[in-house]
Amino acid sequence: MQKSRSDRLFYVFVYLLTILAVVVTLYPFLYVVSISFSSVDAIDKQKVVLWPVGFTLSGYQMVLQYKELWVSFYNTVWYTVVGTMLNIVATCLAAFPLSRQQFFLRRKLNFFIAFTMYFSGGLIPVYMMITSLGLYNTRWVMVLPVLVITFNVMICRSAFEGIPNEIFESASIDGANELTMLYRLAVPIIKPTLAVLTLYYAVFHWNNFFSALLYLGKQDMQPLQMFLRRVLIMASPEVMQKMGGTMTSGALAVSTLQVRYVSIVVSILPIVMIYPFIQRYFVKGITLGAVKG
Incomplete structure (x- = not known):
């Protein structure tokens, strides 16, 4: 035409x-x-x-030989892997009951979950609650307070609602309970959505520095983003002198710019390498369950 x-x-x-x-x-x-x-x-x-x-490769040699980088890198990997796994489990456990028509608290819980998207207790009450629970300066403070993100629960719930109810009725007749239907039927069907949510949670944990800024005073527990913050924003002289060694002031000033950019590349490279493996699920995962009728 x-x-x-x-x-x-x-x-x-x-x-x-x-x-x-x-x-x-x-x-x-x-x-x-x-x-x-x-x-x-x-x-x-x-x-x-x-x-x-x-x-x-001198810039990478300078940065990669710095021990604090590897400590913070390990912390970030731990927070990302453990946090994402717990996020996906908790999101499925929260979204599946909300998608079931026969669940008697479905409407009320949906309201309260949506309510938290717009209103919160504020930073100070949350800080007081975390310290009173003994989570301050522990690894779990980066995982448990963000165990479930409301928006992702809504996406997962919509995906579960898109599954024909006849599948669950047939499984129930065969003697399957709710947990069996969740992990044997529902989860395999919405794998594209879970792949996208995995990416969302992983990127969130990888880039999360605000929680560490508030709740992690121990430097050996801080994630990679806190190290990057010290290099980029604060331009810590201690960090640069340790990396630069006996360089002159002029060369150190130029090298500081290179070290900053090398640190950026090192911090984003792992999460960028993961994306191509999930990209094929991205569009399907977002639209699954979004269209009714």
């Missing part, structure tokens, strides 16, 4: 807008990666525009 002139102009506009959006979002990331692989001399003379100039 031949397109009219106005249609062709519209498609050209859409393509140009898409290319512009890709350039605007992709260029800063490429620039950060290029700086991390460029030589100190090229960075000092501002020769780096798009590709690395004077390719070198």
